[in-house]
Amino acid sequence: MARLTRLAATAAAAASLAHASSATLDDVCTVSYVQSSLPDDDYLTGVSTFPDTVTAAVVTNASISGENFFPDAVIDFCNVTFAYTHRGRNDTVLVNYWLPAPANFANRFLATGGGGFAINSGTTVSGSLPGGVMYGAVAGLTDGGFGSFDTEVSSAILIENGTINYDALYMFGYQGIHEMTLLGQELTQTFYNSSSTKLYSYYQGCSEGGREGMSQLQRFHDQFDGLAIGAPALRYAFQQVQHLWAGYVQKKLDTFPSTCEFSKIMNATIAACDKLDGKEDGVIGRSDLCALEFDLQSIVGEAYSCAADFTISVEYGAGAEPVDTPAVSGNVSQEAVTMMKTILAGPKDSEGRQMYFSYQPGAYIDDSVTEYDSTTDTWGLDISALGGEFVTLFLEKVELDNLPTLDGVTADTLKHWIMQAWTEFEDTLQTTWPDLTLLAESGAKILHFHGEQDDSIPTASSVRYYESVRSIMYGDLNTTASYAAMDEFYRLFLVPGGAHCSPNTAQPNGPWPQTNLQVLIDWVEAGVAPATLNGTILQGDQAGDNQQICPWPTRPYWSNDTAANPDCVHSDSIEAMIYDLDAFRMPVY
Numbered sequence: 001m002a003r004l005t006r007l008a009a010t011a012a013a014a015a016s017l018a019h020a021s022s023a024t025l026d027d028v029c030t031v032s033y034v035q036s037s038l039p040d041d042d043y044l045t046g047v048s049t050f051p052d053t054v055t056a057a058v059v060t061n062a063s064i065s066g067e068n069f070f071p072d073a074v075i076d077f078c079n080v081t082f083a084y085t086h087r088g089r090n091d092t093v094l095v096n097y098w099l100p101a102p103a104n105f106a107n108r109f110l111a112t113g114g115g116g117f118a119i120n121s122g123t124t125v126s127g128s129l130p131g132g133v134m135y136g137a138v139a140g141l142t143d144g145g146f147g148s149f150d151t152e153v154s155s156a157i158l159i160e161n162g163t164i165n166y167d168a169l170y171m172f173g174y175q176g177i178h179e180m181t182l183l184g185q186e187l188t189q190t191f192y193n194s195s196s197t198k199l200y201s202y203y204q205g206c207s208e209g210g211r212e213g214m215s216q217l218q219r220f221h222d223q224f225d226g227l228a229i230g231a232p233a234l235r236y237a238f239q240q241v242q243h244l245w246a247g248y249v250q251k252k253l254d255t256f257p258s259t260c261e262f263s264k265i266m267n268a269t270i271a272a273c274d275k276l277d278g279k280e281d282g283v284i285g286r287s288d289l290c291a292l293e294f295d296l297q298s299i300v301g302e303a304y305s306c307a308a309d310f311t312i313s314v315e316y317g318a319g320a321e322p323v324d325t326p327a328v329s330g331n332v333s334q335e336a337v338t339m340m341k342t343i344l345a346g347p348k349d350s351e352g353r354q355m356y357f358s359y360q361p362g363a364y365i366d367d368s369v370t371e372y373d374s375t376t377d378t379w380g381l382d383i384s385a386l387g388g389e390f391v392t393l394f395l396e397k398v399e400l401d402n403l404p405t406l407d408g409v410t411a412d413t414l415k416h417w418i419m420q421a422w423t424e425f426e427d428t429l430q431t432t433w434p435d436l437t438l439l440a441e442s443g444a445k446i447l448h449f450h451g452e453q454d455d456s457i458p459t460a461s462s463v464r465y466y467e468s469v470r471s472i473m474y475g476d477l478n479t480t481a482s483y484a485a486m487d488e489f490y491r492l493f494l495v496p497g498g499a500h501c502s503p504n505t506a507q508p509n510g511p512w513p514q515t516n517l518q519v520l521i522d523w524v525e526a527g528v529a530p531a532t533l534n535g536t537i538l539q540g541d542q543a544g545d546n547q548q549i550c551p552w553p554t555r556p557y558w559s560n561d562t563a564a565n566p567d568c569v570h571s572d573s574i575e576a577m578i579y580d581l582d583a584f585r586m587p588v589y
């Protein structure tokens with residue numbers, strides 16, 4: 001209520017000033033001007049901002065290069081931070097906004113999120129905020145009230161062993177980004193005297209940041225005009241527990257292949273499946289066909305070898321960790337192949353019913369990386385901390401950063417963990433509300449993408465959510481009509497060869513959608529819907545080349561090796577990415 005009243009009151013007064021600013025950053029990037037632009041107490045009911053905490057500093061010539069989610073740029077901005085509290089809770093929440101120079105402000109706001117257990121991607125120029133400023137948007141992030149911009153929810157979620165901090169849980173679940181967005185939109189309108197002009201609001205984030213974006217659009221249908229969402233960590237109960245499936249399989253089968261043998265299996269899969277998309281470029285563009293047509297059994301007995309300290313990281317730009325391992329050679333074992341096939345088949349309960357799904361074949365499955373013990377010269381279990389820490393902190397509610405062991409853990413233990421997390425966190429973290437009718441009616445646009453060789457969040461997870469929305473909203477339409485209805489507001493793109501929120505060093509010739517915010521702005525503000533998603537090859541010999549990415553449910557097929565762009569074709573093979581999760585009686589959206 002307070003918000004509407006204030007907007008109405010200031011609209012007329014500001015009308016003559018919008019777009020007329022000749023102020024420089026130095027004029028307005030001051031503590032006193034920002035204090036005078038802060039949202040009033042109760043702009044958000046029950047929230048007070050603290051003017052005394054305002055910091056404001058001009059940053060010029062910040063140089064941005066080599067980022068995955070926006071192109072290179074040099075930007076100037078006003079770096080603003082302040083704190084607010086929920087009265088009566090007496091907490092302190094820190095927010096950080098970067099405001100472009102008045103001459104560059106384009107009536108845009110961008111909210112950003114984090115990754116892993118982080119609710120933001122950092123306050124430096126290597127974080128997410130430049131991706132807004134370069135498009136004339138005020139860009140914002142929050143600390144969620146966890147203690148500092150660098151503090152993750154994993155440090156705040158338990159008050160003591162046994163006691164969840166529900167305030168932190170809800171802030172992480174959806175409330176923190178929501179409040180940062182509403183406060184930031186109001187700050188923007190006041191700071192630039194632009195209340196009478198339409199403010200276009202966007203969201204951009206990947207992984208946990210993608211889930212955070214989904215958490216907003218599922219609840220607050222009129223908060224954003226457009227959202228660019230990558231590989232969202234939604235269906236949280238399933239997503240976090242599935243990280244433990246690979247370790248469970250290895251332990252049960254007592255099979256712990258070396259990093260080198262994994263690498264061999266991955267390389268052999270890429271070699272076998274590369275061509276299935278019509279183009280021999282070292283990129284698996286059709287993991288659906290790979291799943292249907294390539295049998296790992298065929299590589300049993302093939303030789304492999306690696307030098308000492310062999311290591312592999314599929315993520316673009318990630319530094320290789322030196323590891324103290326010996327040179328390894330051998331032939332691919334039946335045991336390793338059986339293990340990998342079991343992992344790829346996805347989590348199943350004790351009666352063989354499907355609980356979830358795995359990564360696509362060819363992905364480097366980080367959860368299955370083993371650990372070398374130099375004293376015994378053997379490879380052994382390395383429990384995924386992504387799965388283990390979720391179980392210890394959120395389910396067992398004890399301060400441990402991983403499960404110490406998988407002893408006694410059965411397939412049904414995994415199932416019970418999923419069900420416990422699903423019931424306890426359905427309204428905070430699960431993030432699968434499938435009815436987006438209000439959002440669709442509001443005219444907002446969703447640009448959703450996922451690397452087809454993602455090694456941390458299964459690609460099929462995004463397919464499942466998109467298909468759930470389609471069936472809930474348009475289940476009464478035929479297939480063609482229901483996809484056409486989705487196209488109006490929600491498009492999903494699977495990135496050939498793409499890893500987790502990053503290009504894939506093991507498949508360097510694949511495209512990456514680096515200009516998503518520009519594509520989204522064109523869709524929202526100019527009505528140019530992306531028939532294909534703009535992608536750029538970011539590494540290797542072809543770095544800089546453009547390559548378009550097909551929209552779901554079409555699949556890429558290149559007519560020859562020299563064609564830059566694929567044809568986007570319809571194929572029954574998409575069934576390989578759609579699962580019947582028959583281990584559960586409740587619908588899994």
Ligand SMILES: *[C@@H]1O[C@H](CO)[C@@H](O)[C@H](O)[C@H]1NC(C)=O
Pocket residue numbers: 060061
């Ligand atoms: C920013 O960079 C430009 C071009 O290099 C230079 O001319 C200008 O002086 C720089 N400005 C500041 C404030 O450093």
Ligand SMILES: *[C@@H]1O[C@H](CO)[C@@H](O)[C@H](O)[C@H]1NC(C)=O
Pocket residue numbers: 088089090
């Ligand atoms: C919150 O702070 C106010 C003012 O300092 C104090 O009166 C009140 O008791 C505090 N409430 C809680 C729950 O700590």
Ligand SMILES: *[C@@H]1O[C@H](CO)[C@@H](O)[C@H](O)[C@H]1NC(C)=O
Pocket residue numbers: 055059079080081123124125
């Ligand atoms: C913005 O200001 C905050 C608070 O002073 C600081 O921590 C952060 O490093 C600053 N960011 C940049 C890019 O200067």
Ligand SMILES: *[C@@H]1O[C@H](CO)[C@@H](O)[C@H](O)[C@H]1NC(C)=O
Pocket residue numbers: 017021022023027028102191192193
């Ligand atoms: C907004 O208007 C005030 C009052 O006229 C002025 O001082 C300020 O510079 C304006 N802000 C911008 C960003 O132009």
Ligand SMILES: *[C@@H]1O[C@H](CO)[C@@H](O)[C@H](O)[C@H]1NC(C)=O
Pocket residue numbers: 260261263264267304305306506
């Ligand atoms: C797999 O391919 C990569 C990239 O070509 C190479 O560096 C690595 O050594 C290969 N792995 C094995 C086991 O040969």
Ligand SMILES: *[C@@H]1O[C@H](CO)[C@@H](O)[C@H](O)[C@H]1NC(C)=O
Pocket residue numbers: 301302303330331
């Ligand atoms: C391993 O494979 C190589 C090459 O295919 C073959 O010559 C060799 O006999 C195999 N070794 C074993 C132990 O099977």
Ligand SMILES: *[C@@H]1O[C@H](CO)[C@@H](O)[C@H](O)[C@H]1NC(C)=O
Pocket residue numbers: 161398399400
């Ligand atoms: C919390 O539980 C963990 C795991 O049992 C234990 O290691 C730790 O000491 C406990 N912390 C406190 C403060 O009791």
Ligand SMILES: *[C@@H]1O[C@H](CO)[C@@H](O)[C@H](O)[C@H]1NC(C)=O
Pocket residue numbers: 478479480481
């Ligand atoms: C699907 O539905 C649309 C609109 O209701 C209709 O025009 C079209 O003929 C239908 N297509 C098929 C294949 O039934």
Ligand SMILES: *[C@@H]1O[C@H](CO)[C@@H](O)[C@H](O)[C@H]1NC(C)=O
Pocket residue numbers: 515518519522534535536537544545546547
């Ligand atoms: C598409 O990507 C190319 C680089 O591959 C870039 O030059 C172009 O601006 C992008 N187009 C849009 C609409 O973002």
Ligand SMILES: *[C@@H]1O[C@H](CO)[C@@H](O)[C@H](O)[C@H]1NC(C)=O
Pocket residue numbers: 559560561562563564
């Ligand atoms: C390869 O495909 C492209 C795009 O379809 C086409 O323009 C080109 O002529 C083809 N080249 C060959 C050698 O068939």
Ligand SMILES: [Ca+2]
Pocket residue numbers: 273274275276277278279280281282283284285
């Ligand atoms: Ca290929």
